[in-house]
Amino acid sequence: MRMVDLIAKKRDGKELTKEEISFIVEGYTSGDIPDYQMSAFTMAVFFQGMTANEQAELTMSMVQSGDTIDLSAIEGVKVDKHSTGGVGDTTTLILAPLVAAVGVPVAKMSGRGLGHTGGTIDKLEAVKGFHVEIDKKEFIELVNKNKVAVVGQSGNLTPADKKIYALRDVTATVNSLPLIAASIMSKKIAAGADAIVLDVKTGAGAFMKNLEDAKALAQSMVNIGNNVDRQTMAVISDMSQPLGFAIGNALEVEEAIDTLKGKGPKDLEELCLVLGSYMVYLANKASSLEEARRMLQEVIENGKALESFKTFLAAQGGDPSVVDDVAKLPQAAHKSEVKAEKDGYVSEIVADEMGTAAMWLGAGRATKDSEIDLAVGLMLRKKVGDEVKKGESLVTIYSNKEDVQEVKEHILKNISISSEKVDAPSLIYDTVQKSN
16 A cells, blocks of 8 residues: 555545555554655645544544543443534533532543633642642542543553644644544543533634534534544534633633522523533433433532532532632732713624633633643623613723733724624534534
8 A cells, every 4th residue: 555546546536445445544653654645635624624434544543543431441331422512511510510519420521721711720729728630540430539630641542643733733634624524522532521512612712713614513523422422512602702701711610600500691501501512412321311400400509519510629629618608719910991982882702812811811822831820811791682881891901011002902893882782692503413
C-alpha cells in the first residue's frame, strides 16, 4: 500500500477502506508518512468529503492511536456531554452534579481553556482547594460513590488527532466537516463513554457561524457515534449572544450555583434541562424525555442538585461552603458599569466580541502559556430583546486593573440598541439523531 495512491483515490472522490484509513493514521502517527503527503490527503478530504463509514473508521483509527479510558468498573450507563464551545457556556458545571443527583454516573474528563475564558477545570479551580489530580482508581471510586467526578485529560489520548490537527491548523484544512467531526468524536470515544450528548453551537460566538453548517456537523458526529455503537444525539443551540449572564471563571461558578438553586438565567437553565434530559434518558434512568426533565426539575427544587455539587467539590478537595457563601470565590478589586447611550431595545450582543473583552481583562488565555485571573470577567445586565433606558447598565466589568476604558469601548461597539422592539433569538434550533 502506498500513500500516494490513497491520496489519488481520495482526490478522485472514491471511498477508502478501513485498512487504507488505518494505514494512513498509523503511518502518520509513527512518522512513516511525511507531513507533505498528509497535507495533500487532508486537502483532498477538504474538497471531496468522506462517507459516514469513512468518518467512523477515521475516528476509530484515531482512538486506537493512543490510550483509551476503561470505565467498565463504574456502575450504570456512562453518558458524556460535549459542547462545541462558546461564551459563558457554564453547562458542564451545572449538568455534572444535576444529572448525578438523579443517579446517572458522570465520569467527566475535562481540559483547560484557550480563548475567552478558562475551561471546566479552570472554572472549578476558582473553588479553593479543588483539584483534578486524581488517579484512575480514585476517579472510578468517586463516581461509584458520588455519581460524579472530574479528572484532567490524559496526555496520550488520541495522539493521532493532536498531530493531524496541528497540521490542519497550518494548511487551511481546519474547516473540514469530516475532520472536525472525527477529531471531536475520537476524544469522546477514547474517554470511555457509553452514550454521548452533543451541544453544537451556532451564531457569532460559535465555531459554526450559520445554522446549516452546525446541523451538518451535528449530523456527522451523531452518525459517527452511532456507527461505532455509542448512542449519540445532538442539540443545536444558539450562541449569537453569550449564554446566561456571566463571562469569567469565578463569575460562572457563582452563576452555576444560582442555576442549581433554580435562580439562574432562564436560557442557561433551559439548555441544561434539555441536555440533561437527554443524558438521563440515554442512561436508561427515565422512560421518556418528559419524565427525565421532571426528575431534573425535582432535584433542583428539593435541593438535591445543590447537595450533589457540594459533595462533588468536597470529594476533590474543594471548599463546599462556597455554595452557601459565594463571597469565598475569588473577588475582583474593581467594578465598573458600561451604560447605554440611548433608550431602546437590545438588538445584538456579539458573543465572541464579549468573550474577547473578557479575555483582555485576564479571564482567558491568549496563548497556552497565559495565566488566567479567576476573579475577573463580565456580567451582562441585559440580553437581546430587553428594553433599556439611557444611562442604564448593559454590562458590569469586574477587573483587577483600574483602567478598563478600552474594554468599555469594545463592549459598547458590540452591543446594538434599536428603537424598535426586538425578539430574543431562539435558544434551541433543532435536535439531531441518527439518520436513516
